[in-house]
Amino acid sequence: xxxxxxxxxxxxxxxxxxxxxxxxxxxxxxxxxxxxxxxxxxxxxxxxxxxxxxxxxxxxxxxxxxxxxxxxxxxxxxxxxxxxxxxxxxxxxxxxxxxxxxxxxxxxxxxxxxxxxxxxxxxxxxxxxxxxxxxxxxxxxxxxxxxxxxxxxxxxxxxxxxxxxxxxxxxxxxxxxxxxxxxxxxxxxxxxxxxxxxxxxxxxxxxxxxxxxxxxxxxxxxxxxxxxxxxxxxxxxxxxxxxxxxxxxxxxxxxxxxxxxxxxxxxxxxxxxxxxxxxxxxxxxxxxxxxxxxxxxxxxxxxxx
Numbered sequence: 001x002x003x004x005x006x007x008x009x010x011x012x013x014x015x016x017x018x019x020x021x022x023x024x025x026x027x028x029x030x031x032x033x034x035x036x037x038x039x040x041x042x043x044x045x046x047x048x049x050x051x052x053x054x055x056x057x058x059x060x061x062x063x064x065x066x067x068x069x070x071x072x073x074x075x076x077x078x079x080x081x082x083x084x085x086x087x088x089x090x091x092x093x094x095x096x097x098x099x100x101x102x103x104x105x106x107x108x109x110x111x112x113x114x115x116x117x118x119x120x121x122x123x124x125x126x127x128x129x130x131x132x133x134x135x136x137x138x139x140x141x142x143x144x145x146x147x148x149x150x151x152x153x154x155x156x157x158x159x160x161x162x163x164x165x166x167x168x169x170x171x172x173x174x175x176x177x178x179x180x181x182x183x184x185x186x187x188x189x190x191x192x193x194x195x196x197x198x199x200x201x202x203x204x205x206x207x208x209x210x211x212x213x214x215x216x217x218x219x220x221x222x223x224x225x226x227x228x229x230x231x232x233x234x235x236x237x238x239x240x241x242x243x244x245x246x247x248x249x250x251x252x253x254x255x256x257x258x259x260x261x262x263x264x265x266x267x268x269x270x271x272x273x274x275x276x277x278x279x280x281x282x283x284x285x286x287x288x289x290x291x292x293x294x295x296x297x298x299x300x301x302x303x304x305x
Contacts, residue, residue, distance in 0.1 A: 059095055059099075060099070061096065061099040061100075061266070064092070064095045064096035064098075064099055065096055065268065065269055067092045067095065067096075068089070068092040068093055068095075068096050068269075068282070069117070069284075070092075071085075071088050071089045071091075071092040072089055072117050072118035072282060075089070075118055076128065076129060077116055077117060077118055077119060077128040077129075077149070078118045078119045078120055078124075078125050078128065078129075079125050079126075079128050079129025080129065086120065089118060090280075093271060093280065093282065096264055096269070096271070097263045097264050097271060099264070100263075100264055100265075100266075103192075104192030104193065105192060105193055105262055105265045106265065107156050107189060107265075108155075108156075109265055109266060109267055110153045110156065110262075110265060110270070111153050111154060111155045111156075112152070112153060112285055112286070112287075113150055113151075113152045113285070113286040113287060114150060114151045114152070114153070114270050114283035114284065114285055114286065115148055115149070115150050115283060115284055115285075115286045116128070116148075116149040116150065116151070116281060116282070116283055117282050117283065117284055118280075118281075118282040119279060119280060119281045119282070120279045120280045121274060121277060121278075121279025121280070121281065122277050122279060123277055123279075124149075124279065124281075127146060127149070127165065128146060128149060130144060130146050132144060142170065143169065143170070144167055144168070144169060145167060145168045145170060145175055145176055146165065146166075146167045146176075147165075147166040147167055147168065147175075147176030147177045148166050148176070148177070149163075149164065149165050149166075150162075150163070150164040150166075150283075150286065151163055151164070151270075151281075151283060152164060153187070156189060159186050159187050159188055160184065160185075160186060160187070161184075161185050161186070161187045161197065162182050162183065162184050162185070163182070163183040163185070164180060164181070164182050165180070165181045165182075166179070166180050166181075167179055167181070170210070171210055171212050171213075172209065172210055172212070172213045173207060173208055173209060173210050173213070174208045174209075174210055177208060178207065178208045178209070178210065179204065179205075179206065179207055179208075180203075180204075180205060180206035181202065181203070181204050182202065182203045182204075182205075183199060183201075183202045183244050184199075184200050184201050184202070184203070184244075185197045185198055185199045185200055186198045186200060187260075188257060190257075190259075193261060193262055193263065194259060194260065194261050194262070195260050195262065196257025196258065196259060196260070197257060197258045197260050198257045198258070199244050199245055199246045199258075200243070200244065201241060201242065201243055201244050202241070202242055202243075202244035203239060203240065203241045204239070204240040205238055205239040205240060207235050207236060207238050208236070209232070209235055209236070213235075214232065217231045217232055217235075218231070218232055246258055246276075247276075258274070258275070258276060259274075259275045259276075260272055260273075260274055260275075261273040261274075261275070267285065268284060268285055269282070269283070269284055269285075270282075270283040270284075270285070271283070
């Protein structure tokens with residue numbers, strides 16, 4: 001029995017002519033070309049648009065400082081934050097630090113009074129966020145109200161720094177600066193960006209009585225005698241000094257310098273990063289103006305050692 005030829009098999013299928021149907025199918029494919037999935041097209045278009053879009057220019061120091069100050073504005077110096085807020089502050093802080101990356105600091109700008117505006121240090125956040133009014137009946141003043149917190153640096157040659165906390169004891173002192181607690185330390189420049197702090201002593205004083213307390217001690221309608229005058233003078237001149245050591249110094253049993261990285265410094269803003277306990281500190285200069293020129297070290301040196 002003779003088998004059909006290949007040509008006969010290729011032209012006889014389903015009762016029709018395949019060779020005749022092939023040109024029609026080709027025409028339909030040309031009319032409706034294959035399309036890629038919409039998701040693939042969208043991803044490709046997004047990638048192309050991202051490549052074509054110009055990159056955002058980096059912030060200059062002025063813009064970075066403005067962004068950082070906006071980020072910390074409503075944080076109550078770090079006591080009233082969320083994880084998202086802390087992340088935003090860290091991002092703005094890193095952006096400002098990048099403006100001085102790879103260069104030593106001009107230590108002549110360090111001298112002066114710096115007011116704390118934000119911190120993440122676990123030993124300082126509870127202090128700046130102290131609010132005892134929520135524990136008292138409505139209308140009663142809080143027994144302690146924390147005011148401004150400062151760091152005051154001397155010139156590098158003198159090497160002194162003071163951590164200053166002002167607070168009030170209503171109704172007996174002025175509300176936010178009735179009493180001052182000061183912790184004194186020495187500092188030594190260890191590298192173009194790092195100093196070492198050695199804590200020495202603390203002082204409680206600078207009492208500013210409230211008008212109520214002054215009236216109680218020396219009523220205006222009565223003659224002020226020797227006792228009244230001595231009481232007011234003694235209160236204003238009160239000083240309590242005592243030795244102060246950090247936990248690191250106590251553990252070591254000697255005067256150990258705590259490492260303090262100055263990650264940014266100019267005439268307006270100071271940023272420090274402590275190691276033990278770890279935490280960031282953001283300060284703004286109090287009273288404006290820069291430090292005294294000509295006496296500092298560093299400046300133009302290599303990065304942090």
